[in-house]
Amino acid sequence: MILNWWKWLLITGLILLLTGCWNRTELNELSIAVAMGLDISEAGQYLVTVQLVNPKDIASKSGGAGGSPVSTFRSQGRSVFEAIRRMTTKLNRKIYLAHLRMLVIGEDLARKGIADPIDFLSRDHELRTDFYVVIAKQAKAGDILDILTPQERIPANKMYGSLEMSEKAWAATGKMTLDMLISDLQSEGKSPVLTGMFMVGPHSKGQKMDNLQSSTVATLLQYDGIAVFKSDKLIGWLNENDSKGYNFIQGKVKSTVGVQKCLGGEVAVELIRTKTKIKGHLTSDGEPEVSIEVYAEGNVGDVTCDINMLDPSSIQQIEQISAQTIKASIQDAVRNTQRRYKTDIFGFGEALRRAYPKHWKQWKQNWDDTFVNLKVQVTVDVDIRRTGTINQSVKSRVRK
Structure with a gap:
């Protein structure tokens, strides 16, 4: 009798160990987002842009002759969360944010305040908060994410790597993760700053495949200056010399x-x-x-x-x-x-x-x-x- 009781206990324990993930999602059911842009629309709502990877074109060995390696999608909402969910009306896959590399905030939105729009990003359990945050200088964040970059097929990876390289070799820029930004926003003795990203060239040409295939790049993305915040609102910019001094x-x-x-x-x-x-x-x-x-x-x-x-x-x-x-x-x-x-x-x-x-x-x-x-x-x-x-x-x- 005692032996049978131990057998049942052992079987029950093994069953618990062999259970699978109840909330698993297959890879082919996900759209992997590598960058997100936050803007404010003319109606005063949040305008969210996501840069999604096109797996087939990334895996293609045909170089620049294939399709675009990424696609951008936009949606509006009264909150960032609502805008992202509304984006599912345009996609047949769930947007997966765990691989986010860059968060770009438009200058117009940054001047109104960034605390509310980043609340969702700091709260979502799927998100890693080690991605970099930058400001779209004199531009919309969505327009920045439209630009195709020649040296790196995935523009978000280019922005990420370029920020790390410029900080190491030039010193007029600075990396800022979401965790670091929130810490500065809460600090009583230090106001936050964020590096600016500037679009050099026309937006219309930068979003075309010709921008990848031409030896002369029509439109490129460049880090330029440091954005100064008071509380959570952008109030101005440091020039290159002052950015180095900072x-x-x-x-x-x-x-x-x-x-x-x-x-x-x-x-x-x-x-x-x-x-x-x-x-x-x-x-x-x-x-x-x-x-x-x-x-x-x-x-x-x-x-x-x-x-x-x-x-x-x-x-x-x-x-x-x-x-x-x-x-x-x-x-x-x-x-x-x-x-x-x-x-x-x-x-x-x-x-x-x-x-x-x-x-x-x-x-x-x-x-x-x-x-x-x-x-x-x-x-x-x-x-x-x-x-x-x-x-x-x-x-x-x-x-x-």
Whole structure:
């Protein structure tokens, strides 16, 4: 009797282990979305665009002679969720968002506020929140997603890879995932920023297959500037110089190139490593103050100056010029943000909160007003590691 009871218990346990997924969906029943665009329609509703992969054309080995690798679909709704569901009236498959790579928000919608439209994306259990979020600069997000990109068959992958590459090599852009964006929106001492994406060329040509097949690209997508937010509303843009200054403050500059004037020409320095420290201080008058310390290492890229690279004083001169250039970029970013936008995108408030938590309870009540007049001290130290394989510029060795 006891033996039979153990047999039934074992069988029951095995049955539970062998059960399948009750909510499984076959792959051929899904439309895989790799990018989503959010805009506001003329009627004031959300206009949602999804970029869907065309599996047959992606798998095709015929190169550019096949069909379009992606298709875009649009739908309107009073909420993002409603618009996505309404899109099923145009498709025979369920839209699958788990492979989303890019979220593009139109500038018009961003100026009205992004908190409400991204609520669904942060709430949906199917979504991974590690995709990147960017702003369509002077454009509709849906128009950005229509553009076919020549170097990468799936435009969303191009946008994703280009953002990572530009952040590593140029430093005027920055990656922002949905999780990071929500964290900044909730922060009391830091306003969010997002990288801008700009359409270069006519929209009508960029959505045609000719844009993939021609050696001269008619329309392309380019990252340009950083969008400044106050609360959840876009209020303006940082130019390229200020965007670099912002990223230096954030310690996000992995590598970039800076060109500085020197005696008789210019010198280009490739920064290969940077480190930033932001510290909060309290003055003798009880006022908050912030110091920024930047350390950078670099290599000389090209030189048109009349200088000798074997002379230590020449290297020291290049280091000083490079440090001055970085410092000016940081100071411009801080000064312009204080004057134009009056909101702390740098996280100075967070630095002061960590250093003086008791004082922060008082400062945070009117932090934006305090930020406008906040004193910021900047120090930059640059070390040149390599000068290349020649000691003098080619120009200086040319026979007269």
